[in-house]
Amino acid sequence: MSAPQTAPPLACPLPLGAHEHVVLGHGSGGRLSAELMRDIFMPAFNCPALAAQDDQAILPVEAGRIAISTDSFVVKPLFFPGGNIGELAVYGTVNDLAVGGAIPKYLSAAFILEEGLPFSTLKAVVDAMAAAARRANVEIVTGDTKVVERGSGDQIFINTTGIGVLPHRVQLGAARVEPGDAIILSGPLGDHGITILTQREGMELDGDLKSDAAPLHELCRALVEGVPGIHAMRDLTRGGLSSALNEMAATSKTGMELIEREIPVRDSVRGACELFGLDPLYVANEGKLIAFVPPEWAEAALEILRSHPVGAEARIIGSVTSAHPGRVTMRTSLGTERIVDMLAGDQLPRIC
C-alpha cells in the first residue's frame, strides 16, 4: 500500500520547557535565555565559536584588511514568496561585504523579539538563516537576544553584522568609478519590492513573481577575479537602482547615463508598478548588483555574470560620463532624456 504505515515523525518538538511563545524572561540573561540558546540557536547555527558561549567569538584572520558591514532587518511580512526575514538578514549583509570585494566569513546575529512571538515562527526564521549561511559560506559566530513587551516591537527584528577579508590587490569603491565605465546590471529590477508590496496588499500577481533574495558572493568573487580592471560594485536594496547610482555619482563626481530600453524589468513587476504609481528604478532588490568596469572589460564582465544563475539576465544598461557630474540621466524608450533623481520619500517602508 502506498500510504505510510505509521505517521511520519513529528518535526522536532520545541523543548523550551512549557513555553510555546516568547516571554520577557527569554531576554533576561537567565535560565530562559539559556534554554533559548540551547534549544533554538545552537542546533541551527552549529559552530564551535558559538558553542564556547563566551560573550565574544574569537576567530582567526590573516594580516591585511577586513570589511565590516551591518544591517538591521524589519521586513513585513516575515515570510514572502522567495524568502523570509532570516534569508534577507544573511544575504543582505553578505552582499554588502561581497560588493566591496571582500570574501564574507563571519556573521553576528542579534534578535529583538516581541513578547508573544510563537517559537515555531522563530524556529522557522532561525533555520532559514542557518541554511542561508551555509549557502553563502559564512559562519554565524556570535549573537544576542532581547525581548520587548507586546506592542513595543513587531514580532522579529534581526541585526546581522558581517566580517569579510579583502584579498590584497582588491581596491573597489564608488570613488574609483571613472568616465567611460560601462554600467552593468545583473538582472531584472524590482522583484523583491513588488513581491513584498503585493503580499501586504493581499494581491495575487501572476504566479511566478517572487523575491530575488540571493547571495551575491560567488558573482562578486568571479567578477573580481575575472575582471581585474573592475572599479566598483553595489547591490541595489533600499532606494533601488536610482539611489545607488545617485550616491555613486556624488562620491565619484561623475555623471551616469542610462538607456531605459536596456534595463530589464519583468512584465509582472512593470504592471504592478503602473498600478501603484511606482518607478522600478526606485524599487528594492535583494539579489541584484551593478558593476562599473572600463569599456574594454565590459564584455568579459557580462560573460562572467551571465554564466552564473544569479546573473543570467545581466545587461549593460549605460555608462559613466564626465558631462554632468553628480547627476544620473536616462534616455527613455521614447527617445527623450530625463533626470533620475534620488528617492525623495519612502515609497515602500519595511522592505528589508
Add this chain to the structure above:
Amino acid sequence: MSAPQTAPPLACPLPLGAHEHVVLGHGSGGRLSAELMRDIFMPAFNCPALAAQDDQAILPVEAGRIAISTDSFVVKPLFFPGGNIGELAVYGTVNDLAVGGAIPKYLSAAFILEEGLPFSTLKAVVDAMAAAARRANVEIVTGDTKVVERGSGDQIFINTTGIGVLPHRVQLGAARVEPGDAIILSGPLGDHGITILTQREGMELDGDLKSDAAPLHELCRALVEGVPGIHAMRDLTRGGLSSALNEMAATSKTGMELIEREIPVRDSVRGACELFGLDPLYVANEGKLIAFVPPEWAEAALEILRSHPVGAEARIIGSVTSAHPGRVTMRTSLGTERIVDMLAGDQLPRIC
C-alpha cells in the same frame, strides 16, 4: 553686569529639512536617509571609513585573532542617571570584547527608529555614543538605520557589533577557570539595574545612586598585562553576578563558593532590593566585571583593579572549587550556606 549681554548661541539647529521628527522616509535609503546620515551621524561619528559611504567599512588588521561581539540595546527609559542608551550601546559591546582579553577597535552601529521620534532625542543619543566611543578608544566605522511605524517599535533600539584584536599570548575564557582560582569582583553590585527600576517606578532613592555604566577596556588591559596567570573575566550585565557565575561553573565544570559579607552592595541598592523583593546577585550591572585568577595572583590583581577609578572598590568575593561542579554556593552573613541558582524568569526587563 553679570547677565550675558546677548543670548547664548543656539545649540546647533537640526538642519534636517522641515523635519523635527523621524518619518518612515528616513529609513528609505533615499534622500531623507542621506540627510539623516549627513546631519546626524556623520558629524558625530567623524571617521574616514564612515565618510567613504560605501555599504561596508574596510579596515586594517594584523594577522592573528579577532574577537567579535554583538548586542542590541532596548533599555527603557532611554536616559537615566549615570547614562543613556547610547553609552550603554558603546560600553556594553566594548566590555564584552575587553573581558575576552581583546583590545576593542571598531564598532558598527545600527538603529531601529520608531516613526515620530524627535530628532533632538536621536541627536542626544548619537552624541553620547560618539563621546562614549572616544572614551573607550573605538571607532564607529559603519552603520544602518531602519524606521518602523509608530507602535511597531519603542523610540530607539540600537545594535552595536564590535571587533577587537587579541594579543598573541592572550588566552582567556570560562573553560580555563580552575579550582583554587580567586573570584574577584571589581565593585558594588546592582547600581545599574536599581537605577533603571527606580526611574521606571518614578521613585526617588538617595540622591547619589546612578548607573555604573562605564567602559572596562582599561581595567581589562591592565589585568591582562599585569596578571599573566589570569584565567577568565566576565562582565555582569543581564542576569547579574549569579548568571555569569552559573554559566562559567557549567562551562568550566567547577564549583563556585561566594562569601556574602565580602560582596559589596551599596546601602541604597540593598534597600531598594528589599523593597522590591530582588536579590542584588541577580541585578544587572553595566560597568562591573569578575576576574578568575590563581590564588598566587589574587593580591596583584586586586591592586591593579583598585588603582583604577572603575575598580576602586574591588574585592575578592570567593573562590573556585572542585567540590560541586556546575554549582554556585554562598556562605551567608548568618553563617549558613545557600545555593545561588540561575535567574529563572526576568525580574527586570529592558535593562539594557
